[in-house]
Amino acid sequence: MSKPKIAFYWAGSCGGCEVAVVDLGEKIYDVVDAFDIVFWPVAIDTKYDDIRNLEDGEIEVCFFNGCIRNEENEEIARLLRQKSKVMIAFGSCSHLGGIPGLGNLSSRDETLDYVYRKTPVFGNEDGTMPCTTCVKDGNTIDLPALRTEVSALDDVVDVDYYIPGCPPPLPVIEGAVAALMSGELPRKGAVLSTEKTVCDECDKEKRKKMVGKARRIYDDDVDTSLCLLEQGIPCMGPATRGGCKAACPSANMPCTGCMGPPPASQEQGSRMVTAITSLIAVENEREATAEEVAEALASLRDPVGFFYMYSLPTSFLKRRYNDE
C-alpha cells in the first residue's frame, strides 16, 4: 500500500519556515515513515508538473508557507489547493501575511522604485527594472508579476488549518504533526496552537503599574525580572497568541506578535491600542491638555508597523489608502 502523500511549498517567504521543519530533527523520520513527500522545492528535486500530473485531492496534506506576493505564489497556491485534501497555512506569512505584508503600506510602484532605484547600496545605474517578459537568444521567458497587494494564503484559497509563528515554534509543529498522524484534527479553520496569550505564558512579574512614556529595549536600566510592557517597552504579549512559551520575552526581547491575534480578538492592532494605552499615560493626566496626552503617546514609534508587524494583510484596514 502506498503511503499518504504530503507536500511542502514556500511562496513569498524567507526560508525560515523550512528551517523550522528541519528543526524537527530525527522526528522528521517519523513523518517520512508515515508519509511520502511528493513536493518540497527547498529539499528535493521536484517540478510543478509533478504536481500538475497528480489527481485532485491526491496529496493528503500540504504545508504552505510564505505570503502571496506575486502571481506565481497565487498560481501554485491554487494548484496545491486543488491537489490537496488538507491545506495548512504554515507560519506567519501564509497565516496572516507576515512581515512582507507591511509592503501593503506602500504601493507596488513605490516598492519597486525604492528597491531598484533609491536603495543607497544598490548599484543600478542603467535603471533596469524587473519586467514580466524577457527575450533571450530568441526565447521568450515569462516571469511572474508582483501583485499590487500582499495577501495571506486564505485570501486566495480555502485553508483548513493554521500553524502560527515566525517560524512556528517546535512544540507547535510537533503538536500539529502528532494531531495529523493520529487523525484527531480539530474543527476546520483552527489555529493549531494554544488558546492562551503570550502574557499567560510569560513568567515576568506583572505589577499593574503605569508609565509616563514608551521606551526602547536598549534605552537603559530595564529590569529583566519585570514585565517589559509595564516598563514602557512595547511588547505584543497581550495581543498575541501563545504556544511559543514566551520565547522572546524569556530572552528579554519584547514579543513582536508573530503568533497572531489570540482567539478572543479579531485583530492585533486594535487589541494592542487598548493594552498599551492602559499603561502609557502622562503624569497628572487629569490636569493634562490633549497636547500633553498626545506628546506622551508620541514616544511610541511607528504604531502601525509594530502592532501589525505580521498581520497587516489580514487586519481590518489591510493596507494604506489615499485619502486626499
Added chain:
Amino acid sequence: MTEESFEPKIVGFLCNWCSYAGADLAGTSRTKYKPNVRVIRVMCSGRVDPLFVLKAFEKGADGVLIAGCHPGDCHYMSGNYKTRRRMELMRRMLEQFGINPERLRLEWVSAAEGARFAHVVNDMTEKIRELGPSPINGGATDE
C-alpha cells in the same frame, strides 16, 4: 457618487451618562441638526474598543464620532481619560494608513449641552463632506 449628492455616513458612539443625554436634550429641545450621524449608545466612551472604530470604517463609515463626558465628569471616574489616550493613538494610526485622521473625532458633550451636540454633528458632517467619501472599501486605492 457625485460631489453634490454625497451624504457623509458618520457612526456616533455616545456615552450613556453625558453625551447620549445631551443628544436627547437636543431632540427634546427640537434643535435641528444634520441627520448624518447614526448613534450607538454605549455605557461609557471608554467602552469604545478601537476595534469598533476600525470596524465602522471597514463597513463603510465616512467618519466616526465618539462623544463622552467632559474630563473630570466620567460616571466611571476614568473612562474618558482612557478613551482620550486610545483615540489619540488611533488617529496617528489612521494617518499611517493614509486615512485623514479628521475622520475620527472625539468630543466632550455633557447632558446639558444639547446645542453643543447639534453643533458638533453639523460641524463634523460638513468637514467630512469636504473630505469626501472614505477611501476604504470601494474607494480609490493609490494605484
